[in-house]
């Protein structure tokens with residue numbers, strides 16, 4: 001540093017006037033540095049300084065300055081710090097006097113202390129802290145702490161600079177006191193979500209040469225403002241949901257992010273809808289955005305749900321998203337069968353393809369779950385056809401026969417194509433009404449009946465029976481005797497038929513010996529309209545009764561005459577005397593005759609052939625044998641009881657007729673022998 005000595009002669013007075021000298025030195029000169037040659041400047045002799053006992057009279061700076069009497073110089077006694085001496089006052093000067101005696105003189109000395117740049121600007125605090133809301137607007141001002149520079153003038157504080165200057169710029173003002181106020185002005189708004197802390201360096205510089213500077217760190221904490229709305233991660237969320245899902249099912253979670261901090265970043269979720277029903281079905285967890293099912297989902301009511309979900313932060317900023325829920329159909333509806341029209345009964349002769357029922361089938365499910373197929377329990381007799389969408393008709397598909405099946409329980413089952421399939425069924429009962437399509441049928445193709453002769457008239461002989469497969473009146477059978485004649489007599493004089501019961505009665509008493517059998521036809525006719533009938537042949541056989549005794553044809557029993565068979569005395573054993581011939585008009589056993597010898601004059605002489613009625617000798621005839629031999633032969637039939645006839649055979653054992661005659665005169669008087677020659 002170049003030492004500058006400035007010497008002023010303001011006025012130079014001769015005695016006792018004192019003079020005045022001014023010097024100017026920079027501060028901080030080292031001890032002993034020369035301030036000025038006072039003797040010379042005051043024009044004083046060095047001796048005078050000595051003799052005059054020159055001394056410095058303390059002013060405000062005596063301790064800094066020393067007077068060298070020998071050389072007449074003012075020297076720096078102590079380091080002079082301008083800032084300590086004068087603070088910021090300028091100019092800064094030391095004022096003192098040099099006093100001499102003999103004579104007394106005094107001189108005023110002024111030493112101006114000039115500033116050197118020995119102080120850098122300083123900040124009192126090591127750093128500055130600011131908390132600035134990110135919502136602070138451009139132009140917002142923040143007063144910064146000033147720097148201090150103890151130097152003055154050019155060496156004093158000159159300016160500030162800030163680094164970096166992305167967000168803030170400095171504004172310098174001179175205040176009323178002439179000091180530089182420094183402010184930081186927000187130039188570009190802050191965004192906490194981008195930068196949460198800024199560190200700036202404020203530099204203060206002075207105007208000295210060389211320039212000195214001081215810095216301080218400015219720490220800016222950006223405070224959150226609710227400047228970010230929540231933002232959903234998707235604008236639309238999609239999900240699908242089976243209908244009938246359990247209540248409480250978690251469907252999805254929506255998320256909205258809020259970049260703000262603290263309460264400004266806390267998001268709550270809510271469903272917003274103007275459809276009140278939505279709130280009965282869905283619930284969102286306000287805290288975590290989880291959507292849950294709380295109601296019943298029915299695809300048949302709604303196939304799609306659209307929900308608006310709102311996210312809201314504590315500062316009231318909102319965002320919304322849509323949730324689209326596709327409902328998946330579940331096969332939960334059975335086909336509904338609606339029998340629109342049905343016929344209770346159809347005649348058995350109905351034409352093929354007669355419609356018996358019309359129905360509508362509806363399944364509320366969709367797609368395959370709603371596709372319905374119908375079939376019948378009896379797909380042979382009936383068919384089901386879909387006439388148009390959902391409409392079906394049931395028709396006959398084969399001939400009907402009430403006599404085979406009089407009633408059909410037609411079960412219609414409709415099943416959908418869902419997995420598992422659901423089905424429902426209805427049963428309709430169809431009565432088949434009767435048509436007179438069956439004639440009565442006799443139990444047999446022909447009948448044979450037997451009746452024992454000599455019956456009482458009116459006797460029931462027999463019953464014919466015909467059945468008719470039809471129903472009711474069509475099956476009510478009446479029996480009618482068909483006209484015909486038997487031996488030229490109308491059959492009705494032989495038999496009658498009971499119309500209701502088919503019982504055949506004999507009208508008269510039959511005589512087997514006159515008529516052995518006859519036949520006639522009985523017609524069975526039903527009550528249909530027109531009636532149907534059939535006929536059957538009935539053959540009646542009259543059975544023989546043993547009502548006729550045998551009749552002896554030979555020997556002829558005449559009233560008074562007498563016939564006798566001749567047996568010569570020479571006849572051998574086994575000689576055929578005669579043969580009794582008898583007939584029986586009955587038949588069979590009743591006409592099977594046998595012959596026995598009932599009485600004989602001499603039983604030892606004759607026998608009768610049991611079967612043939614031949615009378616033969618059984619021994620030789622002797623002379624002792626009577627001429628007149630009388631045999632009683634009984635002829636019996638085999639009936640039960642049997643009937644018989646007796647015949648008397650007169651045998652004459654003689655060789656000549658006259659011999660015979662005398663013997664037979666009294667025959668007619670025999671009481672036992674009457675004309676009939678029969679007895680029971």
Ligand SMILES: *[C@@H]1O[C@H](CO)[C@@H](O)[C@H](O)[C@H]1NC(C)=O
Pocket residue numbers: 285286287288
């Ligand atoms: C919402 O979710 C939170 C966190 O998962 C849970 O603690 C809370 O109980 C849920 N609230 C309801 C009503 O379920």
Ligand SMILES: *[C@@H]1O[C@H](CO)[C@@H](O)[C@H](O)[C@H]1NC(C)=O
Pocket residue numbers: 386387388389390
């Ligand atoms: C009847 O059903 C069949 C098979 O399901 C279908 O092909 C046809 O188109 C239907 N007819 C009518 C008239 O609906």
Ligand SMILES: *[C@@H]1O[C@H](CO)[C@@H](O)[C@H](O)[C@H]1NC(C)=O
Pocket residue numbers: 407408409429
């Ligand atoms: C039809 O159903 C009725 C009543 O259920 C029953 O009495 C009748 O026996 C059934 N008929 C046939 C042919 O199955």
Ligand SMILES: *[C@@H]1O[C@H](CO)[C@@H](O)[C@H](O)[C@H]1NC(C)=O
Pocket residue numbers: 482534535536
């Ligand atoms: C009796 O029935 C036969 C067939 O069984 C028929 O040919 C005949 O004409 C019927 N006779 C009368 C009189 O109805």
Ligand SMILES: *[C@@H]1O[C@H](CO)[C@@H](O)[C@H](O)[C@H]1NC(C)=O
Pocket residue numbers: 674675676
């Ligand atoms: C002969 O029989 C008939 C009836 O069978 C009877 O009326 C008649 O009196 C009988 N004659 C004699 C002589 O027995």
